[in-house]
Amino acid sequence: MKVHLTRRYTFSASHRLYSPVLSAEANREAYGKCNNPHGHGHNYHLEVTVSGPISPETGMVCDLTVLDAVVSREVLDRFAHANLNLLQEFASEVPTTENLVCQINRILSRSPLPAHLEGVRIEETSNNSFECLAPAAGAPAVGAYPS
Protein backbone atom coordinates (compact mmCIF):
# COMPACT_ATOMS: atom_id res chain seq x y z
CA MET A 1 0.00 0.00 0.00
CA LYS A 2 2.07 2.90 -1.30
CA VAL A 3 1.61 6.39 0.08
CA HIS A 4 3.31 9.65 -0.88
CA LEU A 5 4.48 11.78 2.02
CA THR A 6 5.44 15.42 1.60
CA ARG A 7 7.40 17.49 4.06
CA ARG A 8 7.72 21.25 3.73
CA TYR A 9 10.82 23.27 4.66
CA THR A 10 11.80 26.92 4.38
CA PHE A 11 15.15 28.50 3.61
CA SER A 12 16.30 31.97 2.61
CA ALA A 13 18.98 32.67 0.03
CA SER A 14 20.12 35.34 -2.36
CA HIS A 15 20.80 35.12 -6.06
CA ARG A 16 21.30 37.13 -9.19
CA LEU A 17 20.16 35.82 -12.55
CA TYR A 18 23.03 36.38 -14.95
CA SER A 19 24.30 34.22 -17.76
CA PRO A 20 27.91 34.68 -18.88
CA VAL A 21 27.04 33.42 -22.36
CA LEU A 22 24.66 36.35 -22.92
CA SER A 23 25.54 40.01 -23.49
CA ALA A 24 24.75 42.53 -20.75
CA GLU A 25 21.82 43.74 -22.79
CA ALA A 26 20.54 40.20 -23.41
CA ASN A 27 20.86 39.47 -19.69
CA ARG A 28 18.75 42.50 -18.84
CA GLU A 29 16.21 41.51 -21.44
CA ALA A 30 16.03 37.89 -20.27
CA TYR A 31 16.02 38.42 -16.52
CA GLY A 32 14.74 41.98 -15.95
CA LYS A 33 14.94 43.01 -12.28
CA CYS A 34 16.43 39.64 -11.42
CA ASN A 35 19.56 40.76 -13.31
CA ASN A 36 20.20 43.76 -11.04
CA PRO A 37 23.91 43.63 -10.25
CA HIS A 38 23.82 43.24 -6.48
CA GLY A 39 21.32 40.42 -6.37
CA HIS A 40 18.22 39.91 -4.26
CA GLY A 41 16.77 37.13 -2.14
CA HIS A 42 13.80 34.90 -1.48
CA ASN A 43 12.25 32.84 1.26
CA TYR A 44 12.10 29.57 -0.61
CA HIS A 45 9.57 26.95 0.44
CA LEU A 46 10.83 23.48 -0.36
CA GLU A 47 8.58 20.42 -0.53
CA VAL A 48 10.22 17.01 -0.56
CA THR A 49 7.98 14.08 -1.52
CA VAL A 50 8.94 10.52 -0.69
CA SER A 51 6.92 7.35 -1.08
CA GLY A 52 6.78 3.79 0.13
CA PRO A 53 4.61 1.17 1.72
CA ILE A 54 3.10 1.86 5.12
CA SER A 55 5.05 -0.10 7.71
CA PRO A 56 2.62 -2.39 9.54
CA GLU A 57 4.64 -1.88 12.72
CA THR A 58 4.72 1.91 12.78
CA GLY A 59 1.90 2.91 10.44
CA MET A 60 4.38 5.26 8.80
CA VAL A 61 6.13 5.55 5.43
CA CYS A 62 9.32 6.66 7.15
CA ASP A 63 10.71 8.20 10.29
CA LEU A 64 10.21 11.97 9.87
CA THR A 65 13.14 12.81 12.11
CA VAL A 66 15.43 10.86 9.76
CA LEU A 67 13.95 12.62 6.70
CA ASP A 68 14.36 16.01 8.41
CA ALA A 69 17.93 15.22 9.37
CA VAL A 70 18.92 14.24 5.82
CA VAL A 71 17.22 17.27 4.23
CA SER A 72 18.79 19.58 6.82
CA ARG A 73 22.26 18.18 6.35
CA GLU A 74 22.22 17.82 2.57
CA VAL A 75 20.08 20.77 1.49
CA LEU A 76 19.28 23.35 4.15
CA ASP A 77 22.80 23.54 5.58
CA ARG A 78 24.10 24.03 2.06
CA PHE A 79 21.66 26.61 0.71
CA ALA A 80 20.15 28.46 3.71
CA HIS A 81 21.45 32.02 4.06
CA ALA A 82 23.81 31.52 1.15
CA ASN A 83 24.47 33.53 -1.98
CA LEU A 84 23.56 30.88 -4.54
CA ASN A 85 25.74 32.42 -7.27
CA LEU A 86 28.85 31.85 -5.16
CA LEU A 87 28.21 28.17 -4.48
CA GLN A 88 30.10 25.49 -6.34
CA GLU A 89 26.72 24.00 -7.37
CA PHE A 90 26.08 27.08 -9.51
CA ALA A 91 29.57 27.53 -10.90
CA SER A 92 28.26 26.57 -14.34
CA GLU A 93 24.52 27.21 -14.03
CA VAL A 94 22.33 30.26 -13.57
CA PRO A 95 20.74 29.95 -10.10
CA THR A 96 17.19 30.12 -11.39
CA THR A 97 14.69 28.22 -9.32
CA GLU A 98 14.40 25.78 -12.24
CA ASN A 99 18.07 24.90 -11.80
CA LEU A 100 17.81 25.00 -8.01
CA VAL A 101 14.96 22.49 -7.94
CA CYS A 102 16.97 20.16 -10.21
CA GLN A 103 20.08 20.57 -8.05
CA ILE A 104 18.17 19.69 -4.89
CA ASN A 105 16.57 16.74 -6.66
CA ARG A 106 19.98 15.43 -7.69
CA ILE A 107 21.43 15.98 -4.22
CA LEU A 108 18.57 14.13 -2.54
CA SER A 109 18.68 11.35 -5.15
CA ARG A 110 22.22 10.60 -3.97
CA SER A 111 21.35 10.94 -0.28
CA PRO A 112 20.39 8.17 2.15
CA LEU A 113 16.71 9.10 2.42
CA PRO A 114 14.52 6.82 4.55
CA ALA A 115 12.04 6.33 1.66
CA HIS A 116 11.94 6.53 -2.15
CA LEU A 117 12.32 10.07 -3.49
CA GLU A 118 9.40 11.01 -5.75
CA GLY A 119 10.36 14.61 -6.41
CA VAL A 120 10.97 18.10 -5.16
CA ARG A 121 8.91 21.28 -5.44
CA ILE A 122 10.02 24.82 -4.63
CA GLU A 123 7.94 27.96 -4.21
CA GLU A 124 10.15 30.92 -5.02
CA THR A 125 7.32 33.35 -4.26
CA SER A 126 3.65 32.72 -3.61
CA ASN A 127 3.12 33.13 -7.36
CA ASN A 128 5.94 30.96 -8.72
CA SER A 129 6.61 27.32 -8.05
CA PHE A 130 8.81 24.75 -9.76
CA GLU A 131 8.64 20.99 -9.58
CA CYS A 132 11.08 18.29 -10.59
CA LEU A 133 10.43 14.57 -10.45
CA ALA A 134 13.24 12.40 -9.14
CA PRO A 135 15.68 11.68 -11.99
CA ALA A 136 16.43 8.21 -13.25
CA ALA A 137 19.81 6.86 -12.20
CA GLY A 138 22.63 8.32 -14.30
CA ALA A 139 20.52 11.14 -15.71
CA PRO A 140 22.73 13.85 -17.18
CA ALA A 141 23.09 17.23 -15.50
CA VAL A 142 20.69 19.79 -16.84
CA GLY A 143 20.90 23.53 -17.04
CA ALA A 144 24.67 23.88 -17.52
CA TYR A 145 25.77 26.68 -19.81
CA PRO A 146 26.02 25.61 -23.45
CA SER A 147 29.62 24.95 -24.44
Added chain:
Amino acid sequence: MIYLTRRAEFSAAHFYHNPQWSEEENQRVFGKCANRRGHGHNYTLEVTVAGDVDAVTGFVIDLKILKDILNHHVLDDFDHRHLNLEVPEFASLIPTTENIAVAIWQRLAPHLHPVRLHRIRLYEQPDLFVDYYGEEAQ
Protein backbone atom coordinates in the same frame (compact mmCIF):
# COMPACT_ATOMS: atom_id res chain seq x y z
CA MET B 1 -11.45 14.24 -18.00
CA ILE B 2 -11.55 16.86 -15.25
CA TYR B 3 -10.13 16.62 -11.76
CA LEU B 4 -12.21 18.28 -9.08
CA THR B 5 -10.98 18.82 -5.52
CA ARG B 6 -13.09 19.48 -2.49
CA ARG B 7 -11.38 20.60 0.72
CA ALA B 8 -12.67 19.92 4.22
CA GLU B 9 -11.32 20.22 7.73
CA PHE B 10 -11.73 18.08 10.78
CA SER B 11 -10.22 18.15 14.22
CA ALA B 12 -9.41 14.94 16.01
CA ALA B 13 -7.29 13.41 18.75
CA HIS B 14 -4.96 10.45 18.45
CA PHE B 15 -1.85 8.78 19.80
CA TYR B 16 0.58 6.30 18.30
CA HIS B 17 0.95 2.95 20.00
CA ASN B 18 1.99 -0.47 18.79
CA PRO B 19 0.60 -2.98 21.32
CA GLN B 20 3.25 -5.51 20.33
CA TRP B 21 6.00 -3.24 21.64
CA SER B 22 7.05 -2.25 25.12
CA GLU B 23 6.30 1.27 26.38
CA GLU B 24 9.99 2.08 25.98
CA GLU B 25 10.01 0.97 22.34
CA ASN B 26 6.85 2.97 21.62
CA GLN B 27 8.43 6.04 23.21
CA ARG B 28 11.64 5.55 21.26
CA VAL B 29 9.93 5.23 17.87
CA PHE B 30 6.99 7.60 18.25
CA GLY B 31 8.36 10.16 20.73
CA LYS B 32 5.73 12.62 21.95
CA CYS B 33 3.14 11.02 19.67
CA ALA B 34 3.21 7.93 21.93
CA ASN B 35 1.80 9.86 24.90
CA ARG B 36 -1.21 7.72 25.84
CA ARG B 37 -3.30 10.72 26.85
CA GLY B 38 -3.28 11.68 23.19
CA HIS B 39 -3.02 14.98 21.37
CA GLY B 40 -4.83 16.51 18.43
CA HIS B 41 -4.63 18.20 15.06
CA ASN B 42 -6.70 20.28 12.72
CA TYR B 43 -6.54 18.04 9.68
CA THR B 44 -7.13 19.42 6.21
CA LEU B 45 -8.51 16.89 3.78
CA GLU B 46 -8.51 17.30 0.01
CA VAL B 47 -10.61 14.84 -1.94
CA THR B 48 -9.92 14.80 -5.69
CA VAL B 49 -12.32 13.04 -8.03
CA ALA B 50 -11.92 12.49 -11.76
CA GLY B 51 -14.67 12.35 -14.33
CA ASP B 52 -16.16 13.77 -17.48
CA VAL B 53 -18.16 16.97 -17.58
CA ASP B 54 -21.87 16.23 -17.77
CA ALA B 55 -23.27 17.76 -20.96
CA VAL B 56 -26.50 18.84 -19.25
CA THR B 57 -25.29 20.23 -15.92
CA GLY B 58 -21.70 21.17 -16.82
CA PHE B 59 -20.64 19.43 -13.59
CA VAL B 60 -18.21 16.60 -12.97
CA ILE B 61 -20.22 15.91 -9.85
CA ASP B 62 -22.78 17.96 -7.97
CA LEU B 63 -20.71 19.56 -5.17
CA LYS B 64 -23.59 19.29 -2.75
CA ILE B 65 -23.69 15.53 -3.31
CA LEU B 66 -19.91 15.27 -2.88
CA LYS B 67 -20.13 17.30 0.32
CA ASP B 68 -22.91 15.08 1.68
CA ILE B 69 -20.90 11.92 0.89
CA LEU B 70 -17.85 13.41 2.59
CA ASN B 71 -19.85 14.40 5.66
CA HIS B 72 -21.73 11.14 5.93
CA HIS B 73 -18.82 8.73 5.41
CA VAL B 74 -15.90 10.65 6.93
CA LEU B 75 -16.44 13.93 8.75
CA ASP B 76 -19.41 12.86 10.88
CA ASP B 77 -17.28 10.00 12.24
CA PHE B 78 -13.89 11.75 12.44
CA ASP B 79 -14.55 15.36 13.43
CA HIS B 80 -14.11 16.11 17.13
CA ARG B 81 -13.46 12.45 17.86
CA HIS B 82 -10.62 10.45 19.33
CA LEU B 83 -9.47 8.36 16.38
CA ASN B 84 -7.97 5.52 18.45
CA LEU B 85 -11.02 5.18 20.64
CA GLU B 86 -13.96 6.10 18.44
CA VAL B 87 -13.19 5.21 14.82
CA PRO B 88 -13.39 1.45 14.22
CA GLU B 89 -10.52 1.23 11.70
CA PHE B 90 -8.09 2.40 14.35
CA ALA B 91 -8.99 -0.14 17.00
CA SER B 92 -6.23 -2.27 15.48
CA LEU B 93 -4.40 0.21 13.23
CA ILE B 94 -2.18 3.10 14.29
CA PRO B 95 -3.89 6.37 13.23
CA THR B 96 -0.90 7.88 11.46
CA THR B 97 -1.59 10.39 8.71
CA GLU B 98 -0.70 7.64 6.23
CA ASN B 99 -3.24 5.19 7.65
CA ILE B 100 -5.94 7.85 8.03
CA ALA B 101 -5.58 8.78 4.33
CA VAL B 102 -5.97 5.14 3.29
CA ALA B 103 -8.97 4.68 5.60
CA ILE B 104 -10.65 7.77 4.10
CA TRP B 105 -10.03 6.40 0.59
CA GLN B 106 -11.62 3.09 1.54
CA ARG B 107 -14.64 4.85 3.02
CA LEU B 108 -15.22 7.15 0.03
CA ALA B 109 -14.24 5.14 -3.04
CA PRO B 110 -17.36 2.89 -3.15
CA HIS B 111 -19.76 5.85 -3.03
CA LEU B 112 -18.57 8.23 -5.76
CA HIS B 113 -20.14 6.75 -8.87
CA PRO B 114 -20.15 8.02 -11.63
CA VAL B 115 -16.89 9.83 -10.85
CA ARG B 116 -13.74 8.04 -9.76
CA LEU B 117 -11.74 8.83 -6.65
CA HIS B 118 -8.33 10.03 -7.83
CA ARG B 119 -6.46 11.19 -4.75
CA ILE B 120 -6.76 11.68 -1.03
CA ARG B 121 -4.47 14.38 0.28
CA LEU B 122 -4.42 14.76 4.04
CA TYR B 123 -2.53 17.52 5.86
CA GLU B 124 -1.72 16.87 9.48
CA GLN B 125 0.01 20.25 9.60
CA PRO B 126 0.82 22.83 6.94
CA ASP B 127 4.31 21.34 6.59
CA LEU B 128 3.30 17.68 6.44
CA PHE B 129 0.87 15.90 4.17
CA VAL B 130 0.36 12.52 2.53
CA ASP B 131 -1.16 11.56 -0.81
CA TYR B 132 -2.84 8.25 -1.54
CA TYR B 133 -3.89 7.23 -5.05
CA GLY B 134 -5.48 3.86 -4.23
CA GLU B 135 -4.44 0.26 -4.73
CA GLU B 136 -4.76 0.44 -8.53
CA ALA B 137 -2.05 3.11 -8.68
CA GLN B 138 0.49 0.87 -6.92
